[in-house]
Amino acid sequence: MSALAAISNLAVAYRNAALPALSDVSLEIEAGEILAVIGESGSGKSTFARALIGLLPQRTAISGRIDWPGLDGAPRAGRDIGCVFQDPGSSLNPVLRIGEQVGEGARRHLGLGRRAADAEAVRLIGRVRLPEPERIARAFPHQLSGGQRQRVAIAAAIAARPRLLVADEVTSALDVVVQAAIVDLLVELVRADGMTLVFVTHDLALASGIADRIAVMAAGRLVELGPAAELVAAPKTAATAALVAAHIDLATPPLVGDAP
Ligand SMILES: Nc1ncnc2c1ncn2[C@@H]1O[C@H](COP(=O)(O)OP(=O)(O)O)[C@@H](O)[C@H]1O
Ligand SMILES: [Mg+2]
Numbered sequence: 026m027s028a029l030a031a032i033s034n035l036a037v038a039y040r041n042a043a044l045p046a047l048s049d050v051s052l053e054i055e056a057g058e059i060l061a062v063i064g065e066s067g068s069g070k071s072t073f074a075r076a077l078i079g080l081l082p083q084r085t086a087i088s089g090r091i092d093w094p095g096l097d098g099a100p101r102a103g104r105d106i107g108c109v110f111q112d113p114g115s116s117l118n119p120v121l122r123i124g125e126q127v128g129e130g131a132r133r134h135l136g137l138g139r140r141a142a143d144a145e146a147v148r149l150i151g152r153v154r155l156p157e158p159e160r161i162a163r164a165f166p167h168q169l170s171g172g173q174r175q176r177v178a179i180a181a182a183i184a185a186r187p188r189l190l191v192a193d194e195v196t197s198a199l200d201v202v203v204q205a206a207i208v209d210l211l212v213e214l215v216r217a218d219g220m221t222l223v224f225v226t227h228d229l230a231l232a233s234g235i236a237d238r239i240a241v242m243a244a245g246r247l248v249e250l251g252p253a254a255e256l257v258a259a260p261k262t263a264a265t266a267a268l269v270a271a272h273i274d275l276a277t278p279p280l281v282g283d284a285p
Contacts, residue, residue: 124162
């Protein structure tokens with residue numbers, strides 16, 4: 026496999042923060058892989074995702090390097106990298122029709138005209154398996170459920186046919202059944218288009234179900250990185266072992282209690 030991105034000694038300190046949010050993070054992201062980034066809340070996952078996308082706030086101190094051997098040149102957010110976040114409401118404009126928002130990336134980055142972009146939006150809405158794509162294209166965000174809005178956000182994120190999709194806690198606000206469907210959809214899209222996926226989550230069960238490799242963050246550091254199955258079966262660090270133990274506790278039925 027070849028590297029899409031090579032990250033070396035990446036460190037990030039937010040303005041006025043007592044401690045760095047990221048310290049000495051080095052890894053390669055392989056082209057076509059699903060890399061899950063897991064860790065407790067505050068461990069630096071979103072900071073890592075934002076650094077990759079190039080979306081850190083101004084006046085954040087950044088050192089180290091991110092090289093993109095798999096791209097020709099520096100990535101353009103929205104074009105080479107698509108992003109989806111926890112709250113699709115934050116990325117969708119409440120007063121614009123869904124179709125317009127989904128077609129935006131194709132208009133801006135692929136040079137499609139208005140009619141072609143509208144048709145492309147309907148195609149993308151169908152691709153994220155929303156029913157009646159024409160009707161959804163004419164709807165506004167508030168007319169959809171949370172899970173449907175997240176599908177729309179995914180459609181918008183892939184509109185410019187990015188090489189990399191960065192998904193940060195995209196299922197955390199959704200109920201479990203919808204979570205599973207959204208994760209299935211992401212995997213299907215990524216595999217079909219040969220995209221690379223960086224899947225950020227605090228949920229090890231979710232991560233291990235889909236990832237080729239898992240990166241474990243703790244206190245701003247990358248503490249473990251390996252093939253998903255190996256890492257879960259034989260954690261090498263206390264941080265990973267703690268995440269695995271928490272997951273086992275949740276998955277194990279209670280000894281005493283009502284049958285479901
Ligand atoms: N915009 C910000 N300004 C200052 N500190 C921040 C900001 N965003 C995150 N942090 C801090 O950086 C650390 C890492 O946060 P984050 O990357 O959001 O972790 P995670 O996504 O794993 O929960 C935390 O201590 C958090 O409080
Ligand atoms: Mg986060």
